[in-house]
Amino acid sequence: MARIIVVTSGKGGVGKTTTSAAISMGLALRGHRTVVIDFDIGLRNLDLIMGCERRVVYDFVNVINNEASLNQALIKDKRCENLFILPASQTRDKDALTLEGVERVLNELSENYDYIVCDSPAGIERGAHLAMYFADDAIVVTNPEVSSVRDSDRMLGLLASKSRRAEQNQEPIREYLLLTRYSPQRVKLGEMLSVDDVQEILSLHLLGVIPESKAVLSASNSGNPVVIDDKSDAGQAYQDVVSRYLGEEVPHRFIDEEKKGLFGRLFGGKA
Amino acid sequence: MPSNPSQNPNPAAIELKSGSITLPILKVHTADIADIDQQLQQKLGKAPEFFRNAPIIIDLGELPDEQKKTLDFDALLKTLQGLALAPVGMRGGTADQQKLAQAEKIAVLADVRTESSPEAASDKKPAPKRAIPPPRPITATTKVIDQPVRSGQRIYASGGDLIVLAQVSPGAEIMADGNIHVYGPLKGRALAGVQGNLEARIYCSDLQAQLIAIGGNYRTNEGEDDSLKGKLVQVYLQDDALVVESL
Numbered sequence: 001m002a003r004i005i006v007v008t009s010g011k012g013g014v015g016k017t018t019t020s021a022a023i024s025m026g027l028a029l030r031g032h033r034t035v036v037i038d039f040d041i042g043l044r045n046l047d048l049i050m051g052c053e054r055r056v057v058y059d060f061v062n063v064i065n066n067e068a069s070l071n072q073a074l075i076k077d078k079r080c081e082n083l084f085i086l087p088a089s090q091t092r093d094k095d096a097l098t099l100e101g102v103e104r105v106l107n108e109l110s111e112n113y114d115y116i117v118c119d120s121p122a123g124i125e126r127g128a129h130l131a132m133y134f135a136d137d138a139i140v141v142t143n144p145e146v147s148s149v150r151d152s153d154r155m156l157g158l159l160a161s162k163s164r165r166a167e168q169n170q171e172p173i174r175e176y177l178l179l180t181r182y183s184p185q186r187v188k189l190g191e192m193l194s195v196d197d198v199q200e201i202l203s204l205h206l207l208g209v210i211p212e213s214k215a216v217l218s219a220s221n222s223g224n225p226v227v228i229d230d231k232s233d234a235g236q237a238y239q240d241v242v243s244r245y246l247g248e249e250v251p252h253r254f255i256d257e258e259k260k261g262l263f264g265r266l267f268g269g270k271a
Numbered sequence: 272m273p274s275n276p277s278q279n280p281n282p283a284a285i286e287l288k289s290g291s292i293t294l295p296i297l298k299v300h301t302a303d304i305a306d307i308d309q310q311l312q313q314k315l316g317k318a319p320e321f322f323r324n325a326p327i328i329i330d331l332g333e334l335p336d337e338q339k340k341t342l343d344f345d346a347l348l349k350t351l352q353g354l355a356l357a358p359v360g361m362r363g364g365t366a367d368q369q370k371l372a373q374a375e376k377i378a379v380l381a382d383v384r385t386e387s388s389p390e391a392a393s394d395k396k397p398a399p400k401r402a403i404p405p406p407r408p409i410t411a412t413t414k415v416i417d418q419p420v421r422s423g424q425r426i427y428a429s430g431g432d433l434i435v436l437a438q439v440s441p442g443a444e445i446m447a448d449g450n451i452h453v454y455g456p457l458k459g460r461a462l463a464g465v466q467g468n469l470e471a472r473i474y475c476s477d478l479q480a481q482l483i484a485i486g487g488n489y490r491t492n493e494g495e496d497d498s499l500k501g502k503l504v505q506v507y508l509q510d511d512a513l514v515v516e517s518l
Binding site for chain 1: 418419421422423438440443
């Protein structure tokens with residue numbers, strides 16, 4: 001039985017797709033059979049971030065409508081044999097998703113994979129709702145910024161009330177906080193919310209802090225999930241996140257300002 | 272309830288139990304439907320989500336007999352349904368009004384003061400499973416919430432008090448017919464005594480609420496007064512004004 005993880009946020013542009021790509025690649029590199037699904041019908045991005053946009057023949061909506069089988073739609077990643085991608089449709093919109101269709105696809109995937117990562121679209125409407133409905137774990141991606149925190153809070157409320165686990169009174173979805181685009185210098189200057197400030201509002205288990213990093217843009221441009229770039233701070237932060245998710249105790253890095261010496265500036269990942 | 276095995280081959284299919292359910296009772300004091308409509312709309316406007324499709328009992332017992340006879344029960348029903356209320360029972364009406372109620376599949380309930388009509392009594396006997404609400408709620412239940420109340424969530428403690436053991440986020444709404452206790456930061460809205468109980472109070476260990484209200488009297492917080500932040504406070508209504516004092 002697969003563990004279904006939803007990467008969601010409410011707010012747009014906070015780093016859900018970057019995180020979905022990084023975490024699914026991270027899990028696959030550790031030997032777990034992983035599939036990552038793009039739920040953003042009509043505005044698909046996961047295929048670009050994963051670098052497989054030229055290999056998309058069939059997509060999620062085709063499978064739901066029985067126009068193609070799962071095997072025809074799934075794209076095997078060229079870098080890691082444990083990782084598969086199920087892209088979204090670009091021509092249709094979110095009304096093409098149905099609860100029964102999504103359930104059927106997830107059930108079929110559950111038999112063959114250890115982890116299913118669902119990349120949620122922004123917002124709280126149908127696409128986001130379907131992405132989180134069947135989840136076992138939720139990674140709530142938040143920027144240390146007031147509107148993102150409030151939207152994440154709203155999403156947490158929905159996770160606690162409108163998911164299948166909530167409706168069937170099962171054990172609730174395990175919620176994790178992932179702070180992205182964190183800048184310790186700005187926090188020190190008092191310009192940005194700190195980890196503690198965010199925790200005071202959200203009170204969630206902190207899965208990790210991803211620093212603001214140029215490596216993220218380079219990664220999406222090259223179509224390689226940033227977690228592969230293990231020289232960069234963001235890449236290392238995502239590796240820590242995967243370790244923590246799998247249960248290891250890893251101290252939080254990138255929360256405090258680093259003092260970089262000459263070597264650090266030459267060989268470190270951020271300028 | 273006796274079960275006869277020979278007539279009922281599957282004895283576990285149903286259970287007939289008596290219980291008590293607390294329901295809002297609409298006591299009518301005038302035969303003027305327009306008046307009733309207007310005042311109801313005002314009251315419902317204070318907690319519209321709670322009252323949507325809410326079951327309600329119509330009590331005509333307070334009306335003097337002459338007014339009772341002139342009250343257009345059909346118009347009253349249509350008014351209530353128009354306000355998205357669901358009348359489930361009535362009491363205290365004339366025999367004609369009771370017939371109308373039954374035709375609309377609305378239960379006719381025993382009135383505590385006047386004797387119920389013979390037709391109503393005989394109709395009640397074969398249906399004992401319809402729970403007859405007591406004239407006043409005998410026990411008030413308390414709702415306890417131990418998870419954070421997130422933005423956009425609404426909690427309503429009907430017929431009693433509400434106790435929240437975690438934080439209430441900005442954008443969340445907590446409501447109770449009775450008192451509200453929040454043992455955590457209260458940053459959302461808290462409305463106590465929503466059915467008109469002006470004696471209700473709000474207790475909070477860290478009051479940063481966007482809005483507090485007792486029995487419909489509300490106050491917003493524009494952030495001017497931070498002196499009570501982090502302190503245990505009590506909010507109550509005195510002479511129509513909200514008083515916030517530290518304990």
